[in-house]
Amino acid sequence: xxxxxxxxxxxxxxxxxxxxxxxxxxxxxxxxxxxxxxxxxxxxxxxxxxxxxxxxxxxxxxxxxxxxxxxxxxxxxxxxxxxxxxxxxxxxxxxxxxxxxxxxxxxxxxxxxxxxxxxxxxxxxxxxxxxxxxxxxxxxxxxxxxxxxxxxxxxxxxxxxxxxxxxxxxxxxxxxxxxxxxxxxxxxxxxxxxxxxxxxxxxxxxxxxxxxxxxxxxxxxxxxxxxxxxxxxxxxxxxxxxxxxxxxxxxxxxxxxxxxxxxxxxxxxxxxxxxxxxxxxxxxxxxxxxxxxxxxxxxxxxxxxxxxxxxxxxxxxxxxxxxxxxxxxxxxxxxxxxxxxxxxxxxxxxxxxxxxxxxxxxxxxxxxxxxxxxxxxxxxxxxxxxxxxxxxxxxxxxxxxxxxxxxxxxxxxxxxxxxxxxxxxxxxxxxxxxxxxxxxxxxxxxxxxxxxxxxxxxxxxxxxxxxxxxxxxxx
RNA sequence: GGGGCAGUAGGGUAGCCAGGUCAUCCUCGUGGCUUUGGGAGCCAUGGACCCCAGUUCGAAUCUGGGCUGCCCCA
Numbered sequence: 001x002x003x004x005x006x007x008x009x010x011x012x013x014x015x016x017x018x019x020x021x022x023x024x025x026x027x028x029x030x031x032x033x034x035x036x037x038x039x040x041x042x043x044x045x046x047x048x049x050x051x052x053x054x055x056x057x058x059x060x061x062x063x064x065x066x067x068x069x070x071x072x073x074x075x076x077x078x079x080x081x082x083x084x085x086x087x088x089x090x091x092x093x094x095x096x097x098x099x100x101x102x103x104x105x106x107x108x109x110x111x112x113x114x115x116x117x118x119x120x121x122x123x124x125x126x127x128x129x130x131x132x133x134x135x136x137x138x139x140x141x142x143x144x145x146x147x148x149x150x151x152x153x154x155x156x157x158x159x160x161x162x163x164x165x166x167x168x169x170x171x172x173x174x175x176x177x178x179x180x181x182x183x184x185x186x187x188x189x190x191x192x193x194x195x196x197x198x199x200x201x202x203x204x205x206x207x208x209x210x211x212x213x214x215x216x217x218x219x220x221x222x223x224x225x226x227x228x229x230x231x232x233x234x235x236x237x238x239x240x241x242x243x244x245x246x247x248x249x250x251x252x253x254x255x256x257x258x259x260x261x262x263x264x265x266x267x268x269x270x271x272x273x274x275x276x277x278x279x280x281x282x283x284x285x286x287x288x289x290x291x292x293x294x295x296x297x298x299x300x301x302x303x304x305x306x307x308x309x310x311x312x313x314x315x316x317x318x319x320x321x322x323x324x325x326x327x328x329x330x331x332x333x334x335x336x337x338x339x340x341x342x343x344x345x346x347x348x349x350x351x352x353x354x355x356x357x358x359x360x361x362x363x364x365x366x367x368x369x370x371x372x373x374x375x376x377x378x379x380x381x382x383x384x385x386x387x388x389x390x391x392x393x394x395x396x397x398x399x400x401x402x403x404x405x406x407x408x409x410x411x412x413x414x415x416x417x418x419x420x421x422x423x424x425x426x427x428x429x430x431x432x433x434x435x436x437x438x439x440x441x442x443x444x445x446x447x448x449x450x451x452x453x454x455x456x457x458x459x460x461x462x463x464x465x466x467x468x469x470x471x472x473x474x475x
Numbered sequence: 476g477g478g479g480c481a482g483u484a485g486g487g488u489a490g491c492c493a494g495g496u497c498a499u500c501c502u503c504g505u506g507g508c509u510u511u512g513g514g515a516g517c518c519a520u521g522g523a524c525c526c527c528a529g530u531u532c533g534a535a536u537c538u539g540g541g542c543u544g545c546c547c548c549a
Contacts (some may be wrong), residue, residue, distance in 0.1 A: 001513060002513090002514085004514090019486080020486095026544095027485095029542085029543065029544095030543095031543080031544085141476090143545085143546090290512095291511095292511070292512050293511060294510090294511065294512095295510075295511080304511095331510095331511085332511085332514090332515095333510080333511045333513090333514075333515060334511060334512060334513070334514095335511085335512085335513035335514050335515090336511095336513085336514045336515085337513090337514090338513055338514080339513075339514050340514085351512070353511095353512055354512090355512070356512095363512085
């Protein structure tokens with residue numbers, strides 16, 4: 001078996017795998033926008049199916065327009081400051097210049113909140129918990145990268161909530177964190193959760209909480225964010241409700257989102273030198289059956305017929321058991337099929353040939369560790385289910401091991417560190433910026449849900465009282 | 476924001492400096508025969524010089540502009 005890719009050269013590995021596993025076609029002639037292949041889209045849809053199911057438990061799906069009036073977009077001053085250099089504008093209808101230029105949504109707060117004002121009159125209308133999965137547009141000026149930094153984000157799941165009190169809004173943030181933890185656990189993706197520093201919060205938010213995962217090259221990638229908006233947008237868009245006592249109050253709001261970076265994370269975190277390695281819950285094909293057929297020799301035709309029959313029966317049984325299974329009866333040679341389906345990340349391969357059939361069995365090969373063993377045909381279906389579960393657990397365990405958090409106490413140690421590092425830092429922007437400039441790394445933020453200690457208690461820069469923060473080079 | 480490099484078939488490339496026969500090689504597609512337990516072999520066949528202008532008898536090659544992509548620095 002020879003490796004076809006080198007995961008240690010992550011950049012090259014990543015773009016090569018997107019092409020060869022047929023996730024995205026990057027040849028579309030507009031910068032920063034890409035085409036989903038059928039296989040990539042099936043992966044995306046399975047991942048988003050999990051997310052959608054989790055969201056549907058306590059949210060309602062909505063669909064707001066892509067176009068936003070210029071004056072609405074510009075209403076919230078802090079908000080627009082964060083986005084104004086990244087907005088795509090529609091300025092003409094045909095050859096006629098529009099009276100009011102229209103923005104392609106960079107995010108949907110300013111599309112939704114004027115409508116929230118119409119929907120919310122009484123405390124009985126609250127809470128509102130909605131989400132949508134839509135495309136958004138940002139004129140990225142840094143180098144774009146498929147699924148990671150896009151000019152058209154095709155799969156932005158954004159949730160927006162409005163509540164009668166601040167306490168309820170904060171509870172909602174906690175519920176949303178639980179949903180996201182659940183989601184990434186199902187994808188077997190490890191993460192750290194931090195409260196972003198003041199200077200890196202969502203424009204217009206009171207504070208921002210983020211999930212980051214660790215990529216193979218030691219950089220972190222932000223994979224989810226949650227924003228406590230407080231009453232900021234409610235004041236801007238005049239979203240009030242009449243309370244039980246008849247008084248008029250502003251709502252408290254939150255919003256939180258996940259983009260197709262979660263697909264990038266699945267690819268990057270689990271993949272290896274043979275290609276994709278997909279967690280069974282999101283694998284478009286969970287099991288591939290490869291018949292081993294010989295046609296030469298005197299009584300071979302009947303033997304190969306028996307192999308084909310056995311493959312068909314197994315295929316049928318697995319399908320009936322709800323497994324996403326594919327029978328590869330193409331004329332390729334078995335070796336070529338192995339490489340092909342490994343690139344596609346299929347979690348389990350079943351080989352079935354004359355030698356297996358003679359024992360009334362088949363051969364299982366796991367994608368995650370290439371372990372190979374023989375299984376009786378009579379127990380194959382249940383063994384498939386057990387194996388897929390076990391692969392899921394193994395993937396999760398392996399990924400968790402890779403996400404180590406280093407602890408440092410001085411700058412020399414920090415400069416030599418790789419990956420995610422925990423250290424004590426005060427919350428002043430000057431200290432954070434100094435640290436970022438001297439190390440080239442970014443402050444992810446204050447650790448939430450800590451299970452480890454940061455070493456010291458004094459800020460690594462100014463020696464004042466410090467918080468426990470995580471630092472890493474980022475995407 | 477600043478600087479550099481590149482664009483040749485579906486993918487990857489040679490040729491470009493020094494203009495000149497049918498544009499090289501690998502992969503791939505199609506048809507056929509033989510094959511099939513880790514990327515099969517043979518035969519036949521298909522497919523490209525990013526766009527626009529200029530220089531020239533003649534441009535993939537030189538010049539200018541455009542479009543697209545990549546890399547480095549801030």
